[in-house]
Each structure stands twice: as structure tokens, then as C-alpha cells.
Amino acid sequence: MNKLRFVDVCAGAGGLALGLEAAGFEPALLLDRKQVACETLRLNRPAWNVLETDLLDFDPTEHQHTYDVDLLSAGLPRVKSSATVARAETEEELRLLEAAVLLAPSIQPRALIIENVPGLVDSPKFEGVREFIRKELEHLDYRFRWFILNAADFGVPQDRKQGVLVALKKQYFDAFEPPVPTVAQHVTVGTVLGRSMAARGWPGADAWAAQAISVAPTLVGGSDNRGGADLGPTGSKKAWERMRVNGGALGDDVPGPGDPVSGLIKLTDAQTALLQSFPEDWQFAGKKTARYRQIGHASPPPVGTALGLAVAAALNS
Structure with missing residues (x-):
């Protein structure tokens, strides 16, 4: 069976990509705007196709590696809602979130994973963002689920809650089940x-x-x-x-x-x-x-593995 292919934006140090790799996915393209993050990716995986560019400037039509991929993944900078946070910084994070969703029409992946803060799942402060995402995904014939995972439930020695959006093309969605904990006892x-x-x-x-x-x-x-x-x-x-x-x-x-x-x-x-x-x-x-x-900004690889296995099971069903 051929490996499932994915594009990972805001890839950072590669935590989510590493997890997806362990779940049987093969990266077609990894994108990050920070030079040091791209250096980390190339240092560890010289064969990976790493592109140093801002997501807001990225045009997937210029990169043939993005065609016909199974998954678009994004471990995005954490959106914030606190009044103490600089407004410009918060607005940029929201623009990156919207930009990741807006890649779907060009890339047309069979599945989409976006990982961010838990509040994005159910906080009234982000209701407008969720509504924007709903309209975009339903227009493209995706169905989706929001849920919260704690990395500690997957063997990560850290209380780290993550808000997750998983979207799949309609024909795969009913086969998708969110990951269940892989450890009975948290690792200290x-x-x-x-x-x-x-x-x-x-x-x-x-x-x-x-x-x-x-x-x-x-x-x-x-x-x-x-x-x-x-x-x-x-x-x-x-x-x-x-x-x-x-x-x-x-x-x-x-x-x-x-x-x-x-x-x-x-x-x-x-x-x-x-x-x-x-x-x-x-x-x-x-x-x-x-x-x-x-x-500190990374998504723990075991969470990426759990999400990747859940999405792969749906796509292969």
C-alpha cells in the first residue's frame, strides 16, 4: 500500500510531522517562515522537502508537491484572546489560522488537521472564527469535528491540552473516530x-x-x-x-x-x-x-501519531 502524503504548514521543529510520519504518512512539503525551524527540519530529515516562506505568502499552485495529497496539517501559532496580549500579534495568529483553511480549495486534501488552543473548540470568544471555518469547509464538501486532547493521555509527560479540528471529505467522515488515550497511567x-x-x-x-x-x-x-x-x-x-x-x-x-x-x-x-x-x-x-x-511551540509527536492513525483509518476504510 502506498504511503499517505501530507503537506504540513507552520511545521516548526517538526513535532506534528514526526508524529504523522510514525503513523505512516509521507511529507510532500513542509513549510515554515522561520529560518531556524527550517534548519532543524533539514538537519534531521535531509530528504524532506522544506520550504522557508510565510504561510500568508504561500501559493500552492507554484509547488507541484502539493497536488494530490491526502492530508493538510497545521500546528499553528497559538491564538490568544486575553486583553493583555498585543492586538497585532493576536490578529496575525488568526490570519494564519484562516490562511491554513483557505489552502484547502487549492490543495484539495482528503483530510485536514489543525491543532491549536483548547479554547478554539468551544470558547464563545472564537465563535466567529469557528463560523468562518464551518462555511469554508462545508462549501468544499468537508465534514468536520472539533475536540480537545491532552498530550498526557498519549504518553507525553506533560499536562498539555490541545484543541483539534479534523475535517474529511464527506465520503470518509463517518469512518473517523477521534483518538482515544494510549496510556492507562500518565508518565511522570x-x-x-x-x-x-x-x-x-x-x-x-x-x-x-x-x-x-x-x-x-x-x-x-x-x-x-x-x-x-x-x-x-x-x-x-x-x-x-x-x-x-x-x-x-x-x-x-x-x-x-x-x-x-x-x-x-x-x-x-x-x-x-x-x-x-x-x-x-x-x-x-x-x-x-x-x-x-x-x-515549547511544538506539538508533541505522540499526539500527531494518534491523530494520523485515526485519519488514516478513516481514509483507508
């Missing part, structure tokens, strides 16, 4: 990071891992326009502190033999990639802050 931070904490001989590694018995709070990549690399807002930092982690900064390396066994420690960007369930050998281009932002 200590379980995932214990080995890396001990990698340099830190004597406190075992004790630290034994007390880090919950999933991580949601990793937040932050804005490119401000701030450095930290693990999220105040509530997240407090949750990290309860696991003896300094959520205000990232470390350059894991603790070593001379580091104290008590107090707070700093995670490395490589450890945050493990918390997003990236493969250990997946490399990220750029300096530390740029690497962490790619990681």
Missing part, C-alpha cells in the same frame, strides 16, 4: 528525566526523580519579540518549584558530581525536548533560547 517527569539527570554523576539524581511524580505543566515557548527561555507563566513556575525545578531559566548542562543535592535545579533544553516526547536523537538548530522556543 521523574520517569522521563531520571536517566539524563544522572548522566554526569549527580548524586541527587535518584532522589530528585523519586519526588518528581507528576506530569509537567504545559511548556510555553514564549514570544520571539520578548523575554528569554523560561518554563512558562507564574503558575507553571510554582508547579515546577514543587518538583524542585527552577522554572525561571534553563541550564547549560545537567547537574554534575559537585552540585548540591538539595535546592532547585535547572532543566536543559534537551530535557524539555524529552518532555515534549521528541526522540533523543532529534537535534534543534540555533542557540539555547531559539532551541527552547522551537521545543
Whole structure:
């Protein structure tokens, strides 16, 4: 059986694409406007067709790789509704969301996956956006479902809720079922990071891992326009502190033999990639802050795999 082909826009560091690859999909084209994200994709998958361009400027008719694909996927920048967020930034994120949907008439995929914030699924603040999407998709003969997934239910050691839209051409839709959890028990931070904490001989590694018995709070990549690399807002930092982690900064390396066994420690960007369930050998281009932002903005690959398998089952039914 031939592999199903997909186009992935706003591909970032490749989390969603990696998940779809594991589900049996083959990328026809991956698009992102950030040079460092494209470098990451090419570094790890030299054979992938990666295009560095803004989604708002992308014309699929100029790229034959987009013809006759099975799936259009988009892990888009998170839309925000808070009054504290810069209006221009929020409007750009909404334009990207609309642009992803408006690719469907040109690409005509059999299925569409869009992943974003949970509020997009049911918040009254995004009712206008959902209505725009409904009209566009129904006009093109798609049927669709909105639902929320938590990455922790798919083996990711992180409480990360994601709003998902899956649309399929009408003849495939009745065969689609949203993914169901793949783990009966959530994976803890200590379980995932214990080995890396001990990698340099830190004597406190075992004790630290034994007390880090919950999933991580949601990793937040932050804005490119401000701030450095930290693990999220105040509530997240407090949750990290309860696991003896300094959520205000990232470390350059894991603790070593001379580091104290008590107090707070700093995670490395490589450890945050493990918390997003990236493969250990997946490399990220750029300096530390740029690497962490790619990681924090990514969709965890296991969620992409679950979505890919669900969509593939419908398309192959």
C-alpha cells in the first residue's frame, strides 16, 4: 500500500510531522517562515522537502508537491484572546489560522488537521472564527469535528491540552473516530528525566526523580519579540518549584558530581525536548533560547501519531 502524503504548514521543529510520519504518512512539503525551524527540519530529515516562506505568502499552485495529497496539517501559532496580549500579534495568529483553511480549495486534501488552543473548540470568544471555518469547509464538501486532547493521555509527560479540528471529505467522515488515550497511567517527569539527570554523576539524581511524580505543566515557548527561555507563566513556575525545578531559566548542562543535592535545579533544553516526547536523537538548530522556543511551540509527536492513525483509518476504510 502506498504511503499517505501530507503537506504540513507552520511545521516548526517538526513535532506534528514526526508524529504523522510514525503513523505512516509521507511529507510532500513542509513549510515554515522561520529560518531556524527550517534548519532543524533539514538537519534531521535531509530528504524532506522544506520550504522557508510565510504561510500568508504561500501559493500552492507554484509547488507541484502539493497536488494530490491526502492530508493538510497545521500546528499553528497559538491564538490568544486575553486583553493583555498585543492586538497585532493576536490578529496575525488568526490570519494564519484562516490562511491554513483557505489552502484547502487549492490543495484539495482528503483530510485536514489543525491543532491549536483548547479554547478554539468551544470558547464563545472564537465563535466567529469557528463560523468562518464551518462555511469554508462545508462549501468544499468537508465534514468536520472539533475536540480537545491532552498530550498526557498519549504518553507525553506533560499536562498539555490541545484543541483539534479534523475535517474529511464527506465520503470518509463517518469512518473517523477521534483518538482515544494510549496510556492507562500518565508518565511522570521523574520517569522521563531520571536517566539524563544522572548522566554526569549527580548524586541527587535518584532522589530528585523519586519526588518528581507528576506530569509537567504545559511548556510555553514564549514570544520571539520578548523575554528569554523560561518554563512558562507564574503558575507553571510554582508547579515546577514543587518538583524542585527552577522554572525561571534553563541550564547549560545537567547537574554534575559537585552540585548540591538539595535546592532547585535547572532543566536543559534537551530535557524539555524529552518532555515534549521528541526522540533523543532529534537535534534543534540555533542557540539555547531559539532551541527552547522551537521545543515549547511544538506539538508533541505522540499526539500527531494518534491523530494520523485515526485519519488514516478513516481514509483507508
